[in-house]
Amino acid sequence: MRLYMHYLAIQFKSQMQYRTSFWLLTVGQFFIPFSVFAGLYFMFERFGQVQGWSFYEVALCFAVIHLAFSFSECFSRGFDAFSTLVGSGDFDRLLVRPRTTALQVLGSKFEFTRFGRLLQSCLVLAVALIHLPVAWTAAKAVTMLLMVTSGVMIFTGIFMLAATLCFWTIEGLEIANIFTDGGREMAQYPLNIYQKWVTVFFTFIIPFGCVNYLPMLYILGRADGNGILYMLTPLAGFAFMLPCVLVWQFGVRHYRSTGS
Amino acid sequence: MNAYLSVWRLRFINGMQYRAAAYAGMATQLFFGLVFIMIFVAFYQHSTQEQPISLKDVISYTWLQQIFLAFIMLWFRDNEIFQLITGGNIAYELCRPCGIYEFWFSKLLAQRVSSAALRCFPILIVAFLLPRPYRLQLPPSLTAGLLFVVSLLLGLLVVVSISMLIYISVFWTMSPVGSTLLIAVAGEFFAGLVIPVPLMPAWLQQIANALPFRWTADFPFRVYSGQIPQAEALWGILIQLLWLAALVGFGRWSLHRALRQVVVQGG
Numbered sequence: 001m002r003l004y005m006h007y008l009a010i011q012f013k014s015q016m017q018y019r020t021s022f023w024l025l026t027v028g029q030f031f032i033p034f035s036v037f038a039g040l041y042f043m044f045e046r047f048g049q050v051q052g053w054s055f056y057e058v059a060l061c062f063a064v065i066h067l068a069f070s071f072s073e074c075f076s077r078g079f080d081a082f083s084t085l086v087g088s089g090d091f092d093r094l095l096v097r098p099r100t101t102a103l104q105v106l107g108s109k110f111e112f113t114r115f116g117r118l119l120q121s122c123l124v125l126a127v128a129l130i131h132l133p134v135a136w137t138a139a140k141a142v143t144m145l146l147m148v149t150s151g152v153m154i155f156t157g158i159f160m161l162a163a164t165l166c167f168w169t170i171e172g173l174e175i176a177n178i179f180t181d182g183g184r185e186m187a188q189y190p191l192n193i194y195q196k197w198v199t200v201f202f203t204f205i206i207p208f209g210c211v212n213y214l215p216m217l218y219i220l221g222r223a224d225g226n227g228i229l230y231m232l233t234p235l236a237g238f239a240f241m242l243p244c245v246l247v248w249q250f251g252v253r254h255y256r257s258t259g260s
Numbered sequence: 261m262n263a264y265l266s267v268w269r270l271r272f273i274n275g276m277q278y279r280a281a282a283y284a285g286m287a288t289q290l291f292f293g294l295v296f297i298m299i300f301v302a303f304y305q306h307s308t309q310e311q312p313i314s315l316k317d318v319i320s321y322t323w324l325q326q327i328f329l330a331f332i333m334l335w336f337r338d339n340e341i342f343q344l345i346t347g348g349n350i351a352y353e354l355c356r357p358c359g360i361y362e363f364w365f366s367k368l369l370a371q372r373v374s375s376a377a378l379r380c381f382p383i384l385i386v387a388f389l390l391p392r393p394y395r396l397q398l399p400p401s402l403t404a405g406l407l408f409v410v411s412l413l414l415g416l417l418v419v420v421s422i423s424m425l426i427y428i429s430v431f432w433t434m435s436p437v438g439s440t441l442l443i444a445v446a447g448e449f450f451a452g453l454v455i456p457v458p459l460m461p462a463w464l465q466q467i468a469n470a471l472p473f474r475w476t477a478d479f480p481f482r483v484y485s486g487q488i489p490q491a492e493a494l495w496g497i498l499i500q501l502l503w504l505a506a507l508v509g510f511g512r513w514s515l516h517r518a519l520r521q522v523v524v525q526g527g
Contacts, residue, residue, distance in 0.1 A: 028441035035445050039454035046311070046459055047303045175284040178291045186295045193302035194295075 003099065007107030015112050022113060029116030033066055037124060040188070051193045056131040057220060058189055063125035064144075064212045065187040068151020069180075070117035076156040078108040082163035092257050101252050102245070105163070134219060143215050143231045150237025151211040155180060157244035158206070164251035183208050190216070207236035263358045268366040275374025282378040289383055293326040297394055313458040316397060317485040321456050323387045323396040324481045330375035331416045332451060332477040334423060335444035341367075345430050354519070361512050364427065368420050400486040407493045411480040414500040419476045421507035422447070428511060431518035447471075452478035458487075472503045 015022055040062065044055040073080070082105060085091045094104045134140065162176030183206065191199050191213040203209035210233040217223040218230035297319050304315040313321075325332065341364060344350050353360055387396035399405040426440050448454065451473040457465060468474045479496050482488045488496065 025441070028445070031442060031445045035449040035454055038449070042460055042464070043303060043455055045461060047307050049306065050299075050302050051306065175287060177284070178288050182288065182291050182295065185292065189299055189302070194298045198295075198298065 004103060004107055008110060011107075011110040012112060015110075025113040026116035029113050030120050031116075033117055033120050036188075037062065037120070050189065053190050053193070056128045057216070059124055059128035060132065060219075061190055061212045061216060062188045063121050063128055064147050064216075065151060065184055065208070066117065066121035067125065067148050068211060069155055069184045070114045070121060071148070071152045072155035072159065074111050074114040074118070075152075076106060076159045077111040078105045079156070079159035079163040081109050083166045086166045086255075089257055091255065095252075095255075102160075102248060132220070134221070139227075139231060140219050143219060143234070146231075146234035147211055147215050150234035151208075153237040153241045154183075154206065154208060154211060157241045158183070160244045160248050164248050167251040167255050179206060187212055207233075207240055210234055210236040264362050264366040267363060268370040271367050271370030272374045272377075275371055276378060279378065282375070286379050286382055289326040289329060289379065290386060293323055293383075293387070294394065296322045296326075301393055311459070313456060313482075313487055315393075317482070317487045318456060318459075319394065320397055320485040321452075321481045323383075324484060325453060325477065327380045327383045327387065328376060328412065330372045330379065331412065332419060332453065334419065334426075334447040334451070334473070335440070341427050342430055345427075360519070361424070361508075361515050365420060365424060368423060369416070372416065372420065397485070399484050403490055404483065404486050404493075407490060407497070408480055408484040411483050411493065411497055411500060414497060414504065415476040415480050418472060418500060418504050418507065421504060421511055422472065422476075424511045425507065425514070428515050428518055447473045450474060451476050452481075456481075458482070472507065475500045475503055 037059075040058065041055070044050075044058070049055075050058065085094075085105070085108065094101055094108075097104060158176060158179045165176075183202070186194070186198070186202065187208040191202060191209040199209065203214075214223075214230055214233040218227050223230045300315065300318050300322065304311070304318075344353060353363070356363065384396075387394075389395070399408060426443060429440070450457075450468045450471050452468070457468050457474055457478040460468065468478070475496070479488070479500070483493045483496070
């Protein structure tokens with residue numbers, strides 16, 4: 001953990017060397033989801049509601065998934081950019097160091113400009129929370145926290161899976177974007193507005209539904225049946241991480257260097 | 261003219277090499293198209309009042325947007341030109357016996373066409389074969405289809421001339437990120453890539469109408485579904501031509517100014 005913090009500090013310093021570019025990118029990152037959110041707002045202005053969900057409820061959904069996404073883009077960028085590491089043969093260097101590979105890859109890159117995105121999601125979250133008539137309890141606050149962490153876990157897991165594929169393909173594969181970018185776009189709305197097969201896939205295979213839709217039912221008091229069950233659904237995100245780590249370790253063992 | 265054509269051809273062949281990337285892109289675009297359509301279906305399902313654009317037209321709009329993404333995306337990164345400018349290799353470009361504006365223009369154009377050529381047909385076929393609410397409908401008449409092709413191609417030229425302006429701006433800013441990102445985000449919003457222009461509130465539509473971005477994507481897609489009637493479409497094509505002339509004129513003028521005071525970076 002100390003090592004990780006050290007990686008963080010070094011990367012932060014190095015990125016701050018290009019100050020103007022850093023701030024411009026951060027501002028740009030603020031506006032990318034902003035335009036998407038503006039689109040969402042205008043849709044609601046015209047239609048009023050979507051399948052019984054109000055604007056602020058969907059805004060909460062949007063905020064949670066974007067928070068999770070920006071956190072994971074900021075901190076798991078190393079896995080996302082992993083193909084360059086394998087392609088150049090630099091991964092060999094990580095293997096000879098006396099630390100776990102996952103930690104080192106995580107530490108190899110941070111994208112601090114994603115704070116712009118993070119800030120935007122926080123604003124949306126604040127707006128949604130102010131306008132939603134939720135009776136807050138400690139349990140609900142914990143659920144909120146779990147939701148975001150679980151989202152980070154899932155996105156990081158997908159990044160890891162995509163990175164593992166690089167061991168065989170050497171090149172980075174865009175296909176993972178379906179699940180990261182696509183998952184993000186999709187989970188902006190409550191999962192039940194989609195077709196059945198989408199709902200099933202994104203609840204049981206890649207549990208995005210457990211990040212915001214199911215626990216949100218509990219927070220909004222819409223869940224029927226046992227509240228605890230809904231509250232604990234974000235744990236599925238942690239469960240998703242487990243096979244990802246195993247696959248990663250399997251991949252590392254089958255790694256053949258490209259040379260340099 | 262011949263020189264530009266061969267630059268175009270070289271780039272086109274070059275772009276055709278990246279097949280695996282194209283397949284991955286195709287899968288992503290299909291998925292995105294399906295998700296967006298599901299969202300629109302959900303919105304339309306319980307809407308009681310008449311909407312300015314029908315669900316059927318929105319679905320064609322969404323599919324066309326995904327199919328011709330390479331034509332309409334403002335941000336189609338060609339780092340080569342950026343590096344030329346910031347790295348100082350612009351000096352070589354200046355030695356070439358051809359106009360730099362036309363040279364880059366054909367380069368950028370070829371890149372987009374090759375990328376679209378690889379991707380559009382498979383998605384097109386799938387989109388035509390999908391079950392009912394998701395299927396892409398044929399245009400209502402042959403003339404609408406022809407007008408669509410003309411306006412789409414003109415829109416492509418407008419997009420390239422806008423992105424030329426972005427590249428030229430690097431002569432002054434020297435840092436391609438940031439500012440260009442902001443232009444791209446705003447431009448894509450006003451081109452109707454986030455939500456279709458007819459679904460925007462009236463005041464926003466007025467802004468969109470005053471900007472060139474709308475003519476690159478929103479206009480051809482609505483011509484396709486006949487949502488913009490044919491007589492109006494002809495006027496629209498005229499406006500596209502005017503924008504194109506203005507953007508190319510301005511681009512050439514500012515490139516000329518930029519080159520007069522160009523500083524060759526590095527050694």
